[in-house]
Amino acid sequence: MMQLSRMLAVWHRNFLVWRKLAAASMVGNFGDPFLYLLGLGYGLGMYIGEMSGIPYMAFLASGILCSSAMNTATFEATYSVFTRMTQQFTWEGMLATPLSIPDIVAGEMLWAGTKSLIAGTAIFIVAGLLGGIQSWDTAILALPVVLLTGLCFASLGLVVCMLSPSYDFFLYYFTLAVTPMFLFCGVFYPITTLPEPVQMFAQALPLTHAVDLIRPLLTELPLQAAWLHIGVLTAYSAGGYALAVRLARRRLLK
Amino acid sequence: MTNPVVSAKGLYKRFGEHVAVSGVDFDIPAGICFGILGPNGAGKTTLIRMLLGMAPLTSGEYTLFGESAGVAEQRQRVGVVPQMDNLDPDFSVSENLFVYASYFGLSRLQMQGKVNELLSFSELSGRSSSQVANLSGGMRRRLMIARALVNDPDVVVLDEPTTGLDPQARHIIWQRLRELKRSGKTLILTTHYMEEAEQLCDDIMILNQGRIIARGSPRILIGKHVEPEVVELRGEVSQPDVDALLGELNIDYEHVGDSWFCYLDDARPLLERCTGFPKLNFVHRPANLEDVFLKLTGRELSE
Numbered sequence: 001m002m003q004l005s006r007m008l009a010v011w012h013r014n015f016l017v018w019r020k021l022a023a024a025s026m027v028g029n030f031g032d033p034f035l036y037l038l039g040l041g042y043g044l045g046m047y048i049g050e051m052s053g054i055p056y057m058a059f060l061a062s063g064i065l066c067s068s069a070m071n072t073a074t075f076e077a078t079y080s081v082f083t084r085m086t087q088q089f090t091w092e093g094m095l096a097t098p099l100s101i102p103d104i105v106a107g108e109m110l111w112a113g114t115k116s117l118i119a120g121t122a123i124f125i126v127a128g129l130l131g132g133i134q135s136w137d138t139a140i141l142a143l144p145v146v147l148l149t150g151l152c153f154a155s156l157g158l159v160v161c162m163l164s165p166s167y168d169f170f171l172y173y174f175t176l177a178v179t180p181m182f183l184f185c186g187v188f189y190p191i192t193t194l195p196e197p198v199q200m201f202a203q204a205l206p207l208t209h210a211v212d213l214i215r216p217l218l219t220e221l222p223l224q225a226a227w228l229h230i231g232v233l234t235a236y237s238a239g240g241y242a243l244a245v246r247l248a249r250r251r252l253l254k
Numbered sequence: 255m256t257n258p259v260v261s262a263k264g265l266y267k268r269f270g271e272h273v274a275v276s277g278v279d280f281d282i283p284a285g286i287c288f289g290i291l292g293p294n295g296a297g298k299t300t301l302i303r304m305l306l307g308m309a310p311l312t313s314g315e316y317t318l319f320g321e322s323a324g325v326a327e328q329r330q331r332v333g334v335v336p337q338m339d340n341l342d343p344d345f346s347v348s349e350n351l352f353v354y355a356s357y358f359g360l361s362r363l364q365m366q367g368k369v370n371e372l373l374s375f376s377e378l379s380g381r382s383s384s385q386v387a388n389l390s391g392g393m394r395r396r397l398m399i400a401r402a403l404v405n406d407p408d409v410v411v412l413d414e415p416t417t418g419l420d421p422q423a424r425h426i427i428w429q430r431l432r433e434l435k436r437s438g439k440t441l442i443l444t445t446h447y448m449e450e451a452e453q454l455c456d457d458i459m460i461l462n463q464g465r466i467i468a469r470g471s472p473r474i475l476i477g478k479h480v481e482p483e484v485v486e487l488r489g490e491v492s493q494p495d496v497d498a499l500l501g502e503l504n505i506d507y508e509h510v511g512d513s514w515f516c517y518l519d520d521a522r523p524l525l526e527r528c529t530g531f532p533k534l535n536f537v538h539r540p541a542n543l544e545d546v547f548l549k550l551t552g553r554e555l556s557e
Binding site: 005006009010012013016017020089090092093094095096097098099100252253254 | 269306307308309310326327329330332334336338339340341342343344345349353354356357358359405
């Protein structure tokens with residue numbers, strides 16, 4: 001059983017490390033979305049004008065917010081966790097204390113989700129400054145959804161991490177799962193433009209549901225089936241967590 | 255009689271086809287330094303990992319503080335110095351202690367005084383804010399010992415605590431471990447340094463291929479398994495030379511590589527003969543635990 005205080009000890013350890021490098025990390029958090037939104041939002045937006053009836057900048061900003069939550073959590077749960085587990089033996093050290101695998105996996109997952117929230121908040125601010133947010137009254141609700149999206153991708157990344165024999169293995173996951181989601185889940189254009197079978201497939205992917213929640217919260221588009229989207233993201237998170245714990249046990253407790 | 259801190263009955267551990275621990279029974283009473291000795295692959299680390307819940311048992315009983323071993327709550331009372339260096343490279347010396355203490359639910363505020371005390375115990379007071387990467391091997395090991403004490407444990411488990419250290423660093427660590435024992439803690443130590451076991455342990459268990467092959471205090475083991483005196487022969491000599499030298503003396507010896515280890519109750523007759531062989535190097539010394547170890551586990555590499 002996972003214990004809250006023990007999970008938070010793991011989270012806090014990662015937070016303390018992050019704090020040392022926070023300045024550099026924040027430059028990336030603000031800089032990257034700023035360049036994306038400026039380059040694509042303004043540049044491409046000039047030609048595109050509106051998409052789904054809203055300015056392209058607003059359409060894109062909400063999409064980038066989702067994909068950044070996915071990328072941030074995925075990187076943390078794969079490369080960073082793998083380093084702590086197999087290179088620095090931080091996990092091994094933790095397992096010699098009252099911490100157990102469920103605490104450590106939960107702590108790592110919450111931390112990766114937190115990093116998504118940090119990056120997401122930066123994008124939120126940049127998007128606000130560049131005119132990417134249309135409805136300020138509901139916009140703030142996007143941030144908890146960013147955290148949920150981060151938790152969801154953290155749990156999936158942890159599953160991949162527990163299966164991975166080496167760093168190279170992550171390329172499969174990025175090429176076969178993360179990049180397709182980035183391109184086909186409605187970040188840059190509505191998935192309704194895709195052929196029907198591809199749409200069906202996209203509907204099964206978590207990023208689609210993150211976009212379907214967050215875009216209406218930031219823009220004038222109507223929010224539909226919110227609980228379904230929340231349910232899908234939560235189910236992925238819970239399922240991923242349970243599987244990651246199982247795989248971590250199999251990998252480490254021999 | 256008080257209950258043992260650790261107790262194993264018919265303990266068995268298999269990794270696929272390989273049997274790492276093959277039905278061992280032992281008790282560890284409180285307050286002693288217990289040594290687990292054996293060549294690489296004997297099952298020492300597996301015994302420790304099972305005790306800490308890091309490896310499930312295949313069968314048998316294993317208890318810690320009177321309850322089945324491997325429960326997270328038990329580790330609240332245990333300190334571990336692992337074989338592999340797993341200090342946190344992202345933190346300074348004192349931060350390593352504070353962060354590790356947080357895994358036991360101990361806050362920075364609670365630990366303030368304790369951390370200073372541990373830094374001085376491990377002679378690292380001047381290095382409190384150094385990065386771990388800048389410490390020497392001996393300092394890192396001392397920091398790992400300090401880290402194992404953040405929770406003021408009743409039992410401290412040390413898996414080869416001085417492997418790879420220079421003699422000075424080893425002596426500092428031995429001194430610290432003796433201090434811990436005096437303070438009433440139970441130490442469980444694995445090592446393949448016989449000198450270390452003789453220096454520190456009250457009770458020793460020698461493992462080979464997952465079985466206990468000897469058990470007792472260093473003195474008892476030496477008395478029981480080898481003659482009190484040893485003459486080591488080496489130099490430009492071959493087996494026929496040695497046979498000629500030993501002649502009818504009827505001496506028990508072991509041949510390893512270029513050396514012959516002769517075990518005797520009285521070395522004088524052999525030593526007299528040795529002086530007659532100019533090409534022979536010989537050393538006369540009292541028997542030690544290493545002789546017991548080599549004699550019992552075989553002098554050839556067991557891997």
